[in-house]
Amino acid sequence: MNTKTRxxxxxTGATTGxxxxxxxxxxxxxYTVIGTGVNDGRIAEATSELGxxxxxxKADFSRAEAVKAVFDAIxxxxxxxxxxxxxxxxxxxxxxxxxxxxxxxxLFSINFKGAFFAVQGGxxxxxxxxxxxxxxSFLNETGTPGFSILSATKAAVRSLARxxxxxxxxxxxxxxxxxxxxxxTPFHSKLGxxxxxxxxxxxxxxxxxxxxxxxxxxxVANAVLFLANEGASFITGTELVVDGGLSQF
Numbered sequence: 001m002n003t004k005t006r007x008x009x010x011x012t013g014a015t016t017g018x019x020x021x022x023x024x025x026x027x028x029x030x031y032t033v034i035g036t037g038v039n040d041g042r043i044a045e046a047t048s049e050l051g052x053x054x055x056x057x058k059a060d061f062s063r064a065e066a067v068k069a070v071f072d073a074i075x076x077x078x079x080x081x082x083x084x085x086x087x088x089x090x091x092x093x094x095x096x097x098x099x100x101x102x103x104x105x106x107l108f109s110i111n112f113k114g115a116f117f118a119v120q121g122g123x124x125x126x127x128x129x130x131x132x133x134x135x136x137s138f139l140n141e142t143g144t145p146g147f148s149i150l151s152a153t154k155a156a157v158r159s160l161a162r163x164x165x166x167x168x169x170x171x172x173x174x175x176x177x178x179x180x181x182x183x184x185t186p187f188h189s190k191l192g193x194x195x196x197x198x199x200x201x202x203x204x205x206x207x208x209x210x211x212x213x214x215x216x217x218x219x220v221a222n223a224v225l226f227l228a229n230e231g232a233s234f235i236t237g238t239e240l241v242v243d244g245g246l247s248q249f
Contacts, residue, residue: 006030006031006032007030007031007032007082007083008031008032008033008034008074008078008080008081008082008083009023009026009031009032009033009034009081009082009083009084009085009228010033010034010035010036010070010074010081010083010084010085010118010122011023011026011033011034011035011036011085011087012035012036012061012085012086012087012088012114012118013036013037013087013088013089014033014035014036014037014046014056014087015035015037015039015042015043015045015046015056016042016046016185017183017185017217018087018135018180018183018185018217018220018221019035019085019087019088020046020049020050020217021216021217021218021220021221022085022087022220022221022224022225023035023046023050023054024050024218024221025218025221025222025224025225026083026085026225026228027050027051027053027054029225029229031053031082031083032053032054032055032078033050033053033054033055034054034055034056034057034074034078035050035054035055035056035057036056036057036058036059036061036070036088037056037058037059038058038059038060040058043056043058057070057073061086061088061110061113061114061115061117061118062109062110062113062114062117064117067117067118067120067121068121070121071121071122071124071125074125075125079125080125080126080127081122081125081126081130082126082127082129082130082131083130083131083132083133083228084118084119084122084126084130084131084132084133085132085133085135085224085228086114086115086118086119086132086133086134086135086157087135088110088114088115089110089111089114089135089153090106090107090110090111091107091147091150092107092149092150093146093147093150094146094148094149095145095146096148099148099149103149104149107149107150107153108149108152108153108156111150111153111154111156111157112153112156112157112160115134115157115160116160119132119134119160119164119168119175123168123171123173126171126173127172128171128172128173129172129230129233130172130173130174131173131174131175131176131227131228131229131232132164132168132173132174132175132176133175133176133177133178133224133227133228134157134158134160134161134175134176134177134178135157135177135178135180135220135224136154136155136157136158136161136177136178136179136239137150137151137154137179137180137181138179138180138181138182138241138243138246138247139151139154139155140154140155140157140158140179141179141241141247142246142247154179157177158177158179158239160175160177161175161176161177161237161238161239162237165236165237166237169236169237174227174232174233174235174236175236175237176227176232176235176236176237176238176239176240177238177239177240178220178223178224178227178239178240178242179239179240179241179242179243179247180215180220180242180243181209181215181241181242181243181244181246181247182202182205182206182209182214182215182243182244182246183214183215183216183217183219183220183242184214184215184216184217185217202214205246208246209243209244209245209246210244210245210246210248210249211244211245212244213244215242215243215244219242220242223240223242226240227240
C-alpha cells in the first residue's frame, strides 16, 4: 500500500519512557506511528497501549542491515515518512579507570550509529516539509563525572543535527535536536547504579535543577511534537533544551 492519506512517523526506541510518550503525542496529533524496540515484552505492552494507529518492528538500529530492513518494510507499506524521531539510546556510568573498549563501542554503536543510520535510511522516504528530531541530552553541555562516554555520544548526536541539517536543507527536510535533562523515566534504572545510589543521585539532581524537580517524559514529547510540525517550519539545525534550566544557569 502506498498512500499519503495519513501522516506517518517513525520513532526508534518507542517502547518505554520518552519514546513511548512521543509516540502517544504523535498519535493524538493524527499520525500513524511506526515504533521500534528490541524487547519482545515491552513491544507487546506498547502495542497494546497505543492501539490501532501504532505498529512495532523489532529492530536493533545499531546494525545497518536491520535498519535497511525496517525502511524497506515502511517503504512497501506506507511509501513515505513525514516525521522521524531518533530516540533509541542507552547509558552507563563509569569512572575513567573503569571504562572499557566494549563500553565505548556499545554506547557509540547504539547512541550515535543508531541515530545516523536512522537518518540515512529514512531520508530517501521523506519529502519536502518533513522533519527529523534527534534525541540528545543536557550532558552534551555539562561536565559530569562518570558520564564521559555517554556525554560524548550525545555531543556527537547534537553535531549531527547541524551537519545533517545543512546537508538535508536543500531537500526541504529539517533536522533538529531535543535535549532532555533529568527526566522521570526507566532510563535511570538502566545506568548500572544500586537503588541507594539512584536515590542519592536523584536527590542531588533535584537540588541542582532550578525548577526543583525532574521533568516528565510528556514534557519532552511536547518539544519533539513542536519541532516535528509546521509551527517549526523555519527551524533547523538547532537544539531545544528541556532540562528545567539545569544547563542554562
